[in-house]
Amino acid sequence: xxxxxxxxxxxxxxxxxxxxxxxxxxxxxxxxxxxxxxxxxxxxxxxxxxxxxxxxxxxxxxxxxxxxxxxxxxxxxxxxxxxxxxxxxxxxxxxxxxxxxxxxxxxxxxxxxxxxxxxxxxxxxxxxxxxxxxxxxxxxxxxxxxx
Amino acid sequence: xxxxxxxxxxxxxxxxxxxxxxxxxxxxxxxxxxxxxxxxxxxxxxxxxxxxxxxxxxxxxxxxxxxxxxxxxxxxxxxxxxxxxxxxxxxxxxxxxxxxxxxxxxxxxxxxxxxxxxxxxxxxxxxxxxxxxxxxxxxxxxxxxxxxxxxxxxxxxxxxxxxxxxxxxxxxxxxxxxxxxxxxxxxxxxxxxxxxxxxxxxxxxxxxxxxxxxxxxxxxxxxxxxxxxxxxxxxx
Numbered sequence: 545x546x547x548x549x550x551x552x553x554x555x556x557x558x559x560x561x562x563x564x565x566x567x568x569x570x571x572x573x574x575x576x577x578x579x580x581x582x583x584x585x586x587x588x589x590x591x592x593x594x595x596x597x598x599x600x601x602x603x604x605x606x607x608x609x610x611x612x613x614x615x616x617x618x619x620x621x622x623x624x625x626x627x628x629x630x631x632x633x634x635x636x637x638x639x640x641x642x643x644x645x646x647x648x649x650x651x652x653x654x655x656x657x658x659x660x661x662x663x664x665x666x667x668x669x670x671x672x673x674x675x676x677x678x679x680x681x682x683x684x685x686x687x688x689x690x691x
Numbered sequence: 692x693x694x695x696x697x698x699x700x701x702x703x704x705x706x707x708x709x710x711x712x713x714x715x716x717x718x719x720x721x722x723x724x725x726x727x728x729x730x731x732x733x734x735x736x737x738x739x740x741x742x743x744x745x746x747x748x749x750x751x752x753x754x755x756x757x758x759x760x761x762x763x764x765x766x767x768x769x770x771x772x773x774x775x776x777x778x779x780x781x782x783x784x785x786x787x788x789x790x791x792x793x794x795x796x797x798x799x800x801x802x803x804x805x806x807x808x809x810x811x812x813x814x815x816x817x818x819x820x821x822x823x824x825x826x827x828x829x830x831x832x833x834x835x836x837x838x839x840x841x842x843x844x845x846x847x848x849x850x851x852x853x854x855x856x857x858x859x860x861x862x863x864x865x866x867x868x869x870x871x872x873x874x875x876x877x878x879x880x881x882x883x884x885x886x887x888x889x890x891x892x893x894x895x896x897x898x899x900x901x902x903x904x905x906x907x908x909x910x911x912x913x914x915x916x917x918x919x920x921x922x923x924x925x926x927x
Contacts, residue, residue, distance in 0.1 A: 595744050647790070648917040652906040663899045663925060677790050 561659030564626040571625055573632035575601060575615035583615075584687070587678025590671055596620040598628060600675035602635075604683055610640035614679075616672065623665035628672030630657050635676060643680050649673050697736060698725065702780045703758055709841045711765040712807060713774040714751060716758035717782065724759045727787030729814035730894075730922075733761065734785040740769055748773075749810040749896070749922065750787060753817035759787075762841065764807040766926065791894065791922040798892045799827040801881055803905060805897030806834060809841050811922065812896065816849055816856070827886055829857045833876045833901070835864040859884060878908035893919045898926040 560568070575581060583601035590597040598620060603613035614635040616628050631654050635641050641649070651669040655661050661669060700717035708714055718724050727750055736745040746769050752760035765774040776782060791811060793800060800819075802812040809832060819828055834840050840860060850858045859880075860871040867873055872880070885891055893909055895902045902923040909919055 645917050648920070650906070650916070650919060650921045651923070652903055652919075652921055653916055655903070656907075666899045666923060666925060674790075 560622070560626075560661075563630075563657070563659045564623070564661065567626035567629040567658070568622045571629040573613075573615045573629065573636070575617050578617070581615070583679075585679040585681075585683030587675040587680070587682060589674045589678060590620075596624055596668070596671055598624065598671040598675040600628070600632075600672065600679045602676070602679045602683065604643065604687075605640065606687065608640075609643045611635045611643070611646055612640050614676065616675065618671070620671065621665070621668060623661055623668035624671055626658060627651075627654050627661070627669035628675075630654050631669075631672040631676060643683070647677060647680055649676065697783050697785055700759070700782045700784050702776045702778050702782060704778055705776065708762060709839055709843075711774075712762060712841050713765070714760050714762045715773060715776060715782070716752075716760050717784075718758050724757070725786050727754060727759065728792050729753060729818045730792035730811045731787040731789040732791075732811070732922075733759070733787055735761070735769075735773065736783040736785075737769065737772055740772060742769055745785070746770075747789075747924075749791075749814070751810040751813045753814050753821065755818070755821055762807065762810045762813070789922075791896070791920055793892050793894070793920065795892065796823055797826065797889070799829070799886060799889050801829050801831065801885060801891055801893045803831040803876060803881060803893060803895050803897075804833065805876075805901035806839065806926075807841060808895075808897035808901070808922070808924075810896075812894070813842050813845070815894075816846075820849060820853060820856075824853060825855060827855050827889065829859065829881075829884060831859045831861065831876050831881055831884075833861045833863060833897070835862070837862055837865070837867055837871065857884065876905065878905065878912045878914075881909070882912055882914075891918065894922075895919065896922040897924075899923045 584604045585602045588599045598618045600616045605612050614632040618624050654669045704716040706714040732747045732749045734745040734747050748761040751762040763770050763773045765771050846858050861876045902921050
């Protein structure tokens with residue numbers, strides 16, 4: 545959480561924290577074209593018809609079962625972009641999360657790192673971590689791995 | 692790629708569980724029920740209400756039961772529509788989905804809910820009673836009044852039948868006598884109530900603020916992030 549963050553967690557304020565704004569204007573690990581991207585696992589949740597869609601691609605170190613890359617693209621709002629950007633950072637920092645650990649990532653942990661989100665935007669933080677969860681499941685199904 | 696149409700569920704029965712809370716017992720047209728894991732939800736669609744993305748409802752039945760149940764609190768237009776359904780009505784919904792469940796079969800479970808957040812825990816408790824009766828489980832249930840407690844009779848019966856299950860009720864808006872507790876659930880109360888001889892996992896379900904506050908409290912008390920599962924809903 546950024547020191548200057550103003551928490552906006554009571555559902556009444558619509559001010560975004562500095563961290564949210566930073567991740568919205570400078571999203572980390574975004575993938576604009578997956579054509580030549582060889583992922584070990586892919587997860588897609590939501591649909592454009594419903595308003596939000598999220599796709600996450602991961603690369604996994606098969607020896608350590610850690611996430612080495614986590615890239616994503618969304619048809620979503622500022623909160624979805626910032627949440628997923630932060631999620632991708634958390635999944636890959638410090639040598640990458642183990643799959644077992646990444647499966648337990650929660651929206652609360654992502655929102656905490658963002659310095660808060662309005663309650664009405666909570667569901668936006670769910671999309672990214674659900675897509676990550678789907679990508680891990682895809683990897684486990686395709687590689688016979690189970691964490 | 693063409694998307695599969697959503698299944699249509701038939702309302703087989705409705706049950707009033709508490710003031711403003713209704714269980715809809717659902718099955719597919721031929722009486723079958725899709726497979727699910729306790730803790731999963733279905734998304735219910737009623738586009739005519741102006742909510743094309745639908746709304747998610749935790750499944751409150753256990754897989755061994757004959758119907759797939761959702762338990763709905765009447766708190767807005769969409770939930771009012773659901774609570775008004777009658778036996779024989781159709782409801783459009785997704786297949787079960789979600790990851791709100793422990794993958795361990797041995798850890799102690801602390802199930803912590805606010806109000807209607809008890810729905811997925813009914814599923815877990817009923818399934819646990821059948822499949823893992825020796826597993827240590829504790830339910831921490833917050834409600835405004837004792838009258839608001841959903842599934843109270845079933846919880847009393849389960850607890851009486853299973854010495855490994857403990858149910859703790861916290862009441863926030865009226866005075867209650869023991870064994871209920873006055874006030875909000877705290878991480879301290881949860882941690883003091885648990886048997887510390889085996890590793891515990893914590894599942895939180897309730898409003899966004901309820902889940903967020905207890906997630907923070909548990910983390911501050913030293914509970915590892917990976918031991919906490921959350922499921923939250925917008926309740927304003």
